[in-house]
Amino acid sequence: MALRYLTARLAQQIDEELMSATGAFSLDQLMELAGLACAQTLATVYSREQYPRVLVCCGPGNQGGDGLVAARHLGMCGYKPTIWMPKPGNKDIYQRLKTQCDNMKIPTIAPSQDTSSLRDALARSDVVLDAIFGFSFKPPVRAPFDSALPLIASSGLPIVSVDIPSGWDVEKGNAEGLGLNPDVLISLTAPKEGAKSFKGRHFLGGRFVTKALEEKYSLQLPEYPGFSQIVELPKVEEGQKL
């Protein structure tokens, strides 16, 4: 049995189940472990010696929260993260996570009317952590992200995307060609259908899925090595059916 790729709806359902009275996880817990897995993935591929300056691009939803947690862990591990979060979500948790980053003196790019501040930040960065859109993304890409995605894409910087590359359809992938083309993808809980066509290095994180939940949804998750919060998935060969 092969690893299962989730529809947007199923991803949503599993997320809700984890945080239900039955699953008993808090958003704080899941986001902490997810963000830690994102930071660990970036650190596995891009060393802090060669890629110290990480531009963490955060969207307005939970994905942006994962990004903030990752920025903090990257900072703790000696990277020099900078946050770009032009539309902070209004959940209390984002403000708390942002304050934690502020306390570490992680700079946040001041929002600007045009894309100049993002452009400047990209010029001063070594790698991008793309935590803009997650599995609840529905097109179209709205401002200011509509102009940001092409800027990030054309920066030439390596990109690590969280869960689904930003701009991709969660199920159909980058069929319309509007999304980022990351070098690395870190899927959370289980990969999404859209990630089937992803050709770069693909990691899985979210080591909080119980055996019971895995079996209920036939996720067929791979075994995580040792004490790691992430596991690298085998490379997809050209033409391989998933």
Next chain:
Amino acid sequence: MALRYLTARLAQQIDEELMSATGAFSLDQLMELAGLACAQTLATVYSREQYPRVLVCCGPGNQGGDGLVAARHLGMCGYKPTIWMPKPGNKDIYQRLKTQCDNMKIPTIAPSQDTSSLRDALARSDVVLDAIFGFSFKPPVRAPFDSALPLIASSGLPIVSVDIPSGWDVEKGNAEGLGLNPDVLISLTAPKEGAKSFKGRHFLGGRFVTKALEEKYSLQLPEYPGFSQIVELPKVEEGQKL
């Protein structure tokens, strides 16, 4: 400048500061990272191949919560944890953390009038994670822990203690000889004064202390290696002044 050992009062103060509006951490976040560090410490010293059966002994306070998180992560990493938690705290978070363990089918020892169920569990275990008392412990040790500590001590099993070995005075250590004598200690945030006389393998966890906080309290924390949530402290030589 040497690593600072904290008084009970200072440990309390730093904890409160982390969770204040200024520090912005939630208890869920700190407990998740603390419990992960505890599990990682145990896994570093006692392999799951040779020591699969971990008896996680949980007290009624936040220390017990760290134990529940550690039990879950140990279970995720292939250990066979069992929980002994005779006096669950009444905070909502303990119930949620306990449910997460239940969902993983981690067994909890049914409380018994005498110590027989604990005795049986010790006989079926390879190593003990002692998450009974933390830095807010004040003597005397009350029932059922008063009879449990000698049982655990005489079991002959290796013991990993969280923050301060249970039964030790947080500042004076095991001067009265009533506490456990663990093989391994995982101090959280910074070691406590009582741990100065600890002679076993000593780890530090809690990679959430900002530089600013570290400097404010002159903690002089060691550098954590790579992406690890723990760092081993140098061994204390006989007669060495701290």
